[in-house]
Amino acid sequence: WPSPPQMDSAPLFRSLHSLAEDNAAFFSRSGGASGRRFAAAFATLREQSGRLEPALGYFSRLCHRFDLDEATPGNGYRSLLQVARCCVAHALHKSRYVAAHRRSLFFRAGHNAAELEALGAALAQLRALLCIAQRLLAHSPPGCLFPPSEGEDGLSEMVLREFSTMRNACFYGRCLGFQFAPSIRPFLQTMAIGLVSFSENYQRHNLGLGVAAGSLVSSGPLALDPELRGDEFERLSQTLDIHFWKSFWNLTESQLLASVANMTATQVGVCQVLTVTPEPLEVPLAADPSVTITIPPPVAH
Structure with missing residues (x-):
């Protein structure tokens, strides 16, 4: 089917390049360590966004080929494009915030410079992901998301090897949740802080309430240091096993948290209790009601 109209990213990149050049020139004239740090951060933004723009344009012209149909514009390449646009x-x-407040007496130079550096690192990692996606696309048949299993010449191993060398900590630190609405980012940050602080006590083999209490005590440094939180989150995602993740997500099932929820949340009245017994169902066929099929009850793996 024909290519649908694509979102033009050129104005977005032009605005970013213009602001990056203006901010870099301003901080270069100011001198000092802080000025040099800002100038380097904006130079990185300008460089990485300049390299990212051609890749976004390339995939924007081709991603519609992998949609299910014209009414369902969605696939992995579109998702990657959207995440990259959100980061830009x-x-x-x-950059606009820095340009508007850089002369203010209350401008937090260290905080804003660190956020710009994290954004530059995120753009670099997204560009690397787009390069990997471009190699996958080159080896895939037309309209197929993945290359054929036969004759791929070690492409899967290459993708896994390249992905293992990427630094993903920037996505879990200051840039956490940039692709979502701003209202959900504090919740994601709270989850990340809780996860990393929980892991410290989990690895000490604390159990029960000790893990939850220790997590609250150790969460302070993680809340104040996004870089440390991002590094730890990346390490956890690569090293800890499934038992850790089950223990973390089962925290809400503990009696203590259930009691807190009962005290703070609105009580919901139960009108009627329905019990579904784990027994198979016999359902007649629509074409021939005399013939039935057996539907087994759902079971967990």
Whole structure:
């Protein structure tokens, strides 16, 4: 089917390049360690976004080929494009903020410089992902998301090897949740802080309430240091086993948290209790009611 109209990312990149050049020139004239740090951060933003723009344009012209149909514009390449655009838009928003407040007495130079550096690292990692996706696309038949299993010449191993060398900590630190609405980012940050602080006590083999209490005590440094939180989150995602993740997500099943929820949340009245017994169902066929099929009850793996 014909290519649908694509979102033009050129104005987004032009605005980012213009602001990056203006901010870099301003901080270069100011001198000092802080000025050099800002100038380097904006130079990185300009460089990475300049390399990212051609890749986004390339995939924007081709991603519609992998949609299920014209009414369902969705596939992995579209998702990657949207995440990259969101990161560029977030960098543009931060650049505008710096340009508007850089002369203010209350301008937090260290905080804003660290956020710009994190955005530059995120753009670099997204560009690397787009390069990997481009290699996959080159080896895939037309309209197929993945290359054929035969004759791929070690492509899967290459993708896994390249992905293992990427630094994903920037996505879990200051840039956490940039692709979502701003209202959900504090919740994601709270989850990340809780996860990393929980892991410290889990690895000490604390159990029960000791893990939850220790997590609250040790969460302070993680809340104040996004870089440390991002590094730890990346390490956890690569090293800890399934038992850790089950223990973390089962925290809400503990009696203590259930009691807190009962005290703080609105009580919901139960009108009627329905019990579904784990027994198979016999359902007649629509074409021949005399013939039935057996539907087994759902079971967990």
